[in-house]
Amino acid sequence: MDYSFDFGAVTRNLDPLFRGLWITVQLTVAANAIGLTLGFVVALLLLSRSAVVRMPVTLFVEFFRCTPALIQIVWFFYCVPLIFNVFLDSLTMGILALGLNLTAFNAEAYRAAIQSVPREHLDASVALGLSPLQRILHVVLPQAVRASVPVLLTNGVGIFQQTALVAVVAVADLMYEGKSLATVTYRPIETFTTVALIYFAVSFPITQFVGWLERRRELAMAR
Template identity: 35%
Template sequence: MTWGLVSNWILPGLWITVQVAVFSALIALVVSFVVGTLRTSELWIVRFLSGAYFEIFRGASALVVIFWFAFAFPLLFGWQLVPLWAGALALGLTYGAYGSEIVRGSLAAVPEAQREAGIALSFTRLQRLRRIEIPQAWPEMVPPFNNLAIELLKGTALVSVIAVADLAFAGNVIRLSTNESAPVYTLLLVIYFVLAFGVTRGMRAVERHAKRGVGKLPERKPLFSRAGTATAGGSTTDGGAR
């Protein structure tokens, strides 16, 4: 595998993967909060419709949803989507359904007394969400959102099946042209790991900021944790004999 193949395929594929990940993550974030908050509505019809969306997209394969937007959507509506946007939209709507459950569960975990205080202050439902519930629930959403973002990043490889020249597509082209599977896919593994690690570090920074916003002292986690655990006296124990 030469530098020319890397510069002509891997680097452009990396840029496409980042674009798909960012666009689909933005769509998923919006869907997560809209559907998640609607699922806590007092109106049964709103809860039913938002719950139906959640169940449909949770039960559908992301790959099939990508195929639907790429091939069925133009036939039904007469509007051909650019493959990159078809993939990003499919991933965003699919992972947004999972994210809506994170939002719904975090909002449900807010103490009932906080909601009652908002009602006593004559806050509307939107005001209670904006001023009371979401600020308290947001720090609890970040860790599961981090896991979801990693899964979405890895899921971007699915867009290669509709000829989007992402990392997976580029790796397959190089493999077919050079017949070198091990170095190509090892390089892809390393690139995906670096991307996922960067997402994790960024989300941890967001989590610390969110906890400071609600008066919680964030726990600083080391880059790589040690086997021993700290005791009250400052010593460490590892549960084994010395």
């Protein structure tokens, strides 16, 4: 192979990648804020005894879980303005698409965690005279969050990686800036290797932390 590697062409132009990383972090944080809050609400609706409430929410969850995130992003970017006459910037569209996608996956994590809350705890909260809202906030929510933290963190890492998909709608995230830099420098191998290492450097510590949480939880349950 006659190809001569030159990572200097990338290291001399790291500023665009760091700007893109900052956009990626914003997308990730905003999508997680949506997914963590709405996910719990959707999980409660999934457990509703009313089919009128439960069926539309189930359809929402299954739609976002069973269609590619790339299609969802493109749909929000192109179809929402045409159908609903709502015009938002591409970054906001990306946040909404990723946030709703994460909401669907987090809702399933929350639902499983809520169903694992011991019935005795709910009975005790009723005996203490807590209102339904107080039972949710002070009994169900803390235990559900604690039980689902590893899955929620894993989903959060996954959405960090999926932010790369917004590059197709011209959001200047890390992937978009990497593509631009590769075009300018004619160094796609070096550029995308560097981009991959940046994604890895951010994701790896979190995945290790998730593994540590799971091991600690298993030890606590074994006692």
